Amino acid sequence: MLLQNLNNSNKKKIEKKNIIFYAIIGLIFLLNLIEWVNFKKEYDKKNEKLLKIKSLVQKENLENKIKNTNQDFEIKNGYKYRKSNGESSTFTPRNLKYAENLINNLVSYENLQKEYCETVNEIVKVDNGIMPGTTKPFEEVTYIQVDDAYREYLQKIAQIRQVFDTIYGNDNDLETGLGCYYKGTYWNNKNSQYEAKQFYNDEIIKFLNNHGYNEEISPTATDSFNINNDNYDSQINAYCLGVREATKNNSKYTTTFKASLCRVNNNVVRNVTVIFEDNDININHDTSKNLFFVPIGYISYAKYNSSSKILNIDLQSRGTALKDLPAGYILPITSRNIEIAFAKIIDKDLIAVYGSTLGVATVSEEEFISPSF
Numbered sequence: 001m002l003l004q005n006l007n008n009s010n011k012k013k014i015e016k017k018n019i020i021f022y023a024i025i026g027l028i029f030l031l032n033l034i035e036w037v038n039f040k041k042e043y044d045k046k047n048e049k050l051l052k053i054k055s056l057v058q059k060e061n062l063e064n065k066i067k068n069t070n071q072d073f074e075i076k077n078g079y080k081y082r083k084s085n086g087e088s089s090t091f092t093p094r095n096l097k098y099a100e101n102l103i104n105n106l107v108s109y110e111n112l113q114k115e116y117c118e119t120v121n122e123i124v125k126v127d128n129g130i131m132p133g134t135t136k137p138f139e140e141v142t143y144i145q146v147d148d149a150y151r152e153y154l155q156k157i158a159q160i161r162q163v164f165d166t167i168y169g170n171d172n173d174l175e176t177g178l179g180c181y182y183k184g185t186y187w188n189n190k191n192s193q194y195e196a197k198q199f200y201n202d203e204i205i206k207f208l209n210n211h212g213y214n215e216e217i218s219p220t221a222t223d224s225f226n227i228n229n230d231n232y233d234s235q236i237n238a239y240c241l242g243v244r245e246a247t248k249n250n251s252k253y254t255t256t257f258k259a260s261l262c263r264v265n266n267n268v269v270r271n272v273t274v275i276f277e278d279n280d281i282n283i284n285h286d287t288s289k290n291l292f293f294v295p296i297g298y299i300s301y302a303k304y305n306s307s308s309k310i311l312n313i314d315l316q317s318r319g320t321a322l323k324d325l326p327a328g329y330i331l332p333i334t335s336r337n338i339e340i341a342f343a344k345i346i347d348k349d350l351i352a353v354y355g356s357t358l359g360v361a362t363v364s365e366e367e368f369i370s371p372s373f
Contacts, residue, residue, distance in 0.1 A: 076143050077190040079129065084142040091148040095203040096156060098163045103211055103355070108288035109244060116160045117180035123153040126187035147192065151199070157182050158199035166208045167242075167260060167271065211355045224306045225267055229299060229316070236299035237368060238264045238313060239345055240274055241353045243291035243330055246283035253279045257330070259293065260353045262311055263346065264302040265369050269311060272304070277314035278327035289332040290354060294343045296325050335360050344368050 074083050101107040122132045129138045132149040164174045175181050188194055229236050242260025249256070255276045262269050276295065285291055298316040315327060331337040338345065338360050347362035 073139065074143065079138050079143075079187070079190075081138050081143040081146065082141060084144050087142055087144050089144055089148055091151045093155065093199065093201075095201040096159050098159050099166075099204045099207050102163060102167075103207075105288055105290075108286075110287065112160060112163075113174070113178055116157065116174065117178055119153050119156045119160070120180045120182045123150065123157065123182065124185055126150060127185050150188065150192075151194065154194055154196060155199040158196040159201060159204060161196060162200050162204050163208070166205065211353070224304055225264070226301070226303045227264060227267075228301045230301070235370075236265060236302055237344070238262065238295060238299060238302055239343060240272075240293040241290075241333075241345070241349060243287075243293050245287050246281075246330060248279045248281075248283060250279055253277070255279050255281050255283065255328075257283075257293070261349055263349055263368075264304070264311070264313075266365065267304070268349070269304055269306075269309070272309050272311045275310060275312045276328060277312065280327040281330060282326065283330055285330055285332065290358060291330055292333050292337075292341075292343065292345070293328060293330050294341045295328040296342070297322050297327065333358050333360060 072083055073080050075081075098107070098112060102109070102112060125132050126146065130136065131138065131141050131146050132153045134141075134149075138146060161174065182196070227236055240257075240259035240262040244258045246255055246257035248254070255278065257274055257276075259272055259274055260270065262272055262274060274293070276293075278295075295313060295315060297318050300314045300316045301312070302314075303312045304310070318327075329337075329341040329343075331341060333350075333354075337343075344363045344367065345360070346365055346368050347357050350357045350360070350362065
């Protein structure tokens, strides 16, 4: 019992000492906290001017950073470009030689069509903020670089159109046939508002004129005509030069193609669509070659509409003598093929289309209209 009382007494003494110890520690902490708060107030008060200066420096640095960033770019009509720093345009208006390359068979009709579509697909990139001919966004290039690239590609579009328009009569046929349309862009409307015709080149017209692709220098200017041989009392002779891709309509038994020049007796028409009222003809030929067309057999009628520029040619019923021959030929112009097709072609027609007779035998107009067999 005595021992238990002694232990209780010791425990109480220890508890009192612990209370005193923790009270002293807490007091020391509180005094230090009060001292630190007072020090901080004094420090802030003494260094208020220094803090203001530091704050102004930080603000100025931020403003300079924003300013420098803005100096690297420029905004023009809603588009953001890298600043040019005095950069000059490098675009040069020039003849891109599409006409020369096409006439001299350095590029095919189909490849020129393909290039047109590729060019259209490139130029419209500007409406997505991409520089034509690249994958670069406007922020990586200058406005002048974008403008130069736009003019470069629009010059291609314009001059391919100019070639097709001069040779075939209507550049809308080019886009309609391909399904590739250049109708301008939002970017161009907001900026320089370039038009395709601004990039036409006079050298193209001069070159094509010299090769017969101009209605004003055609051998004969022709209005609409309708020549019939229903009574079998006359003879109709015809051929076409500069033949392009042909298509067949097997349900209507027709073959359709475009031609640079067609002659029917003494009538000459240019840049026409020919509808041959028969589909018994081989159309699988390379259109980059100089192709001609001749019907085989007696022609029933030949009708030309000058408004639509469509020439219809139909054959009479074919006898047994012609049963093993096709209704017509589309062939490259060579001496051998001229002979195979029984063709007689007037020299000035070849010169009008190709600039020469291409080294093949020719006939006079009189011999063509009234041939001797």
